[in-house]
Amino acid sequence: MSSRNLDRFGVPGWLQALPFGLVFAAFFIVPLILVVIVSFWDYNDYQMMPAFITRSYTESFEGCLTRLPDLCTLFKTYLSTAKFCLIVWALTLVIGFTVAYFLAFHIRTQTTQMVLFLVCTIPFWTSNVIRMVSWIPLLGRNGLVNQMLIGGHVVERPVEWLLYSQFSVALAFVHLFSFFMVAPIFNSMMRIDRRLIEAAYDGGASGWQMLTNVIIPLSKPGIAIGSIFVVTIVMGDFITFGVMGGQQIASAGKAIEARLNALQFPPAAANAVILLGATMLIITVLNRIVDIRKEL
């Protein structure tokens, strides 16, 4: 019956999805293919030239095998980026899970829940750069934190590592992107059948057992989706590393940006392909844990 209804009923699906699909074909699929193609092109100081050579890759991986056990620039950059991924992932996971858990299980009315969730969402809709800049008056050499530390005689001279440092980069990432953990985990938790919680409670589970045996396993899809977002954002970022690191900290994304600033497109493309490979590797691992499609 439903198929007869559909025949009679309305525009075919593929036609409705066509404009949407065309945007991604023109501005996502074709560009990605071009990135792969151009990564094998030749280049000189002022232009790129069609070719099929691996120059850009050999230059990017220069010294990676010969200099072992010392690390080449590329491996060092990826190692450093991976370190940030791990730190930011751990922090946003703990914060995101706690906030989502509070909203989902400790707020009793739906209205309050939505209002508080909105409070967490609104900053996500404002400018990231401004939110980075807003740390300057707090963390700078003469910033509030240093003023308080000196005023309280905790330190004698201003602490220098608060701003334009690895610390401030990690802090800004957590500040900007915890939302990407809060939202999917909250979504997963809201779908947990409350009768399961009742059953666990009636079965004599302690609060901790409830958390580890019921809530965490059932929140796994949200945790995985949030993790994918956070990890891939940090992997490809160049703006937060640039602004909060005072342009001094290397990252996989910044390596691409540096090539682009020099208008060296083929090496930039090769670096982009390497970054894509690394990102896909991470997602494959995370996708093993959960089928994303099922969870939306």
Place this chain on the structure above:
Amino acid sequence: MNEGRSPAFYALSLFFALFVLFLYGPTIVIFILSFQGPTGGLTFPLNGVSVHWFEKLRAGGGIVDIAGAFKRSLALGLVVTILTVVLSLLAGLAFRKRFFGSDLLFYVTVASLIVPSIVTSLGIALEFRLIDDLIKQHGPAWLADGFQTSLGNFTSGLGAHLTWTLPFGLLVMFAIFNRFDGRYEEAARDLGATPWQTLRYVILPIILPSLVGVGLFGFTLSWDEIARSSQVMGEHNTLPMELQGLTTTVTTPEIYALGTATTGVSFGVIAMALFAIAILRARQARHGSDAARP
């Protein structure tokens, strides 16, 4: 469920409060500091209170074409918003049926969120640069003569923004239609409504508040976008790109004034959207049922 709150509740409340302070605190600080007196610096204390830095910002002295960038970002944001709402709605409707390539389209959409923005930006830049080369070398004379570039705010820039806003738009549409009660539609069909009438008089009025939400994502994500924009805007930068450039060069509270102004626009748009959603919801609640009417 009216028993007293557990100690865990209070601990978690405190954690949540600190999280909100962490989210909003810095923004509040630069809001205050943007009213710094004319002799004041980038940090506390305030040397008087003034709108000096806002006036300086408006006069445009020292900062390159902020007003132009502001207008460009606004115009681009509006176009992105409209396209995001229309295309996401159509795609959302499509995904309710089964259609050829729906799985592929879904994975491509999600991939667009996950592939690092700089890679997408680079790809689009390459695409348009190659188009430029083609036109310059093989294009007809009327087009090739004096041709500069096809890269621009409303060509490559618009496309880049859409690859970022549309996935969010589609995910919101999924959320909307997951909750949509299909019986309203069936009732409309049974009463002889055409597909267009069903969409126009049944589906759209019900999902309108949520569509405002899709538009909100479209505008705010475009308004703040940098990473995808970085390589594709051609000669004219958008506001957040100019802002990013200023972080390294400007050493006066002017940048805070600019920050307050930008955040003000964001908050204005968010408030307007939330207000519109509330009004639409209230209207639905009033007109949603005709049971009591004669």
